Amino acid sequence: MLKPILFILLSTFTVADANLLQSNSIDIEIKTDDGKSKVMSVGRNLDRRCKEVPIANHSFWSEGYASKDVPDVCKSTFVTTSGQLSPMKIDDDVETFGELEVLEFIEEMQEDENMLLIDTRKPLWFEYRTIPSAVNIPFEYIIKPKHFKKEFKEAFQRLGVRGTKKAYDFSKAKTIVLFCNASWCGQSPAMINSLLSFGYPPQKIKWYRGGMASWLGLNMSSTRP
Numbered sequence: 001m002l003k004p005i006l007f008i009l010l011s012t013f014t015v016a017d018a019n020l021l022q023s024n025s026i027d028i029e030i031k032t033d034d035g036k037s038k039v040m041s042v043g044r045n046l047d048r049r050c051k052e053v054p055i056a057n058h059s060f061w062s063e064g065y066a067s068k069d070v071p072d073v074c075k076s077t078f079v080t081t082s083g084q085l086s087p088m089k090i091d092d093d094v095e096t097f098g099e100l101e102v103l104e105f106i107e108e109m110q111e112d113e114n115m116l117l118i119d120t121r122k123p124l125w126f127e128y129r130t131i132p133s134a135v136n137i138p139f140e141y142i143i144k145p146k147h148f149k150k151e152f153k154e155a156f157q158r159l160g161v162r163g164t165k166k167a168y169d170f171s172k173a174k175t176i177v178l179f180c181n182a183s184w185c186g187q188s189p190a191m192i193n194s195l196l197s198f199g200y201p202p203q204k205i206k207w208y209r210g211g212m213a214s215w216l217g218l219n220m221s222s223t224r225p
Contacts, residue, residue, distance in 0.1 A: 025221070026107045028133055042106060042132045042221045050074035050219075078213045083184030086209060090192050093202035097177060099218060102208050105177050106133050114160065116176045120188045131179070131215055132223045139180070139191040161200070170201055177206040182213035 025043030032038065049071045053059060059067045066075045089096055097105070102117070109115040119126045119134040126136040137155050145152040159176065162169040180187035192205055216222060 026103060028106060028110055030133065040132050040221070040223065042103065045219050045221060047071075047073045076217045076219060078182075078217055080182075080184075080213070083182070084186060086183050086186070086189055088209065090189055090207055091196060091202050091205075094192060094196075094205045094207055097206050097208045098210065099215065099220060101206070102131070102177060102179075102215075105206070106131075109133065114172075114174045116159070116174045118176055118178045120178050120180050120191045121185075125181070127224065129212070129216075129222050129224055131212070132221055134179075137191075139187040139194075142191045143194045159200075165198075168199055170199055170204075173201055173204055175204045175206070177208055179208035179211045179215075182211045183209050185211055 025041040027039055027041055030038045030040055050073065053070055053074055059070055065077065105115065106117060109117060117131065117134045119130045119136050120139040121136070122138050122140070123136060126134075126138075130136070135158075137158065138151075141148045141151040141155045156168075160172040160174040162172065178188040178192055188207060188211070192207060195205060196202060212222075
């Protein structure tokens, strides 16, 4: 399994930063279990032909799918009728992220061990495909602590939480971004709500609402741990 080298909280995200992230990939270093390093570029993988496709109704919305005139390499189709839609905000103090904010977080995380990108899905989903640099903490470990006592304890230690349920210490809690399959997936929202109920600082929790469906739908880099 690949383990990310963690990353540094930088300054305010500006329009210039956003344009830079859209135009260029970011390079991150990942370590394997045998200690070897691997550099991976994370960004939007666009074929030159896709940049030439006109943005118009007939090309984008032909019977619910991309027009037959759009090259196959430029088409992305995902399930959009599953689960239950989530609101844009889970909590007033929990920030909702889009793709550019996730990219910025990944870039900053390389130099800051107190930042963590978390795939909250079950291991089989994580192992099939995930966002580069993400670690897997299945949502069940947090929402069902009585059933997953060992995993819950290890997860809280990984998040920088000290103490026990009677006196959790969140002073060293990490800043985290959580995601699951899509805006219709309830796993990351459930985990976030459980963390909040334990007392995890909401300002240290970020939610990537779009999840893997939005990430892959925009042809962003992915990896198989």
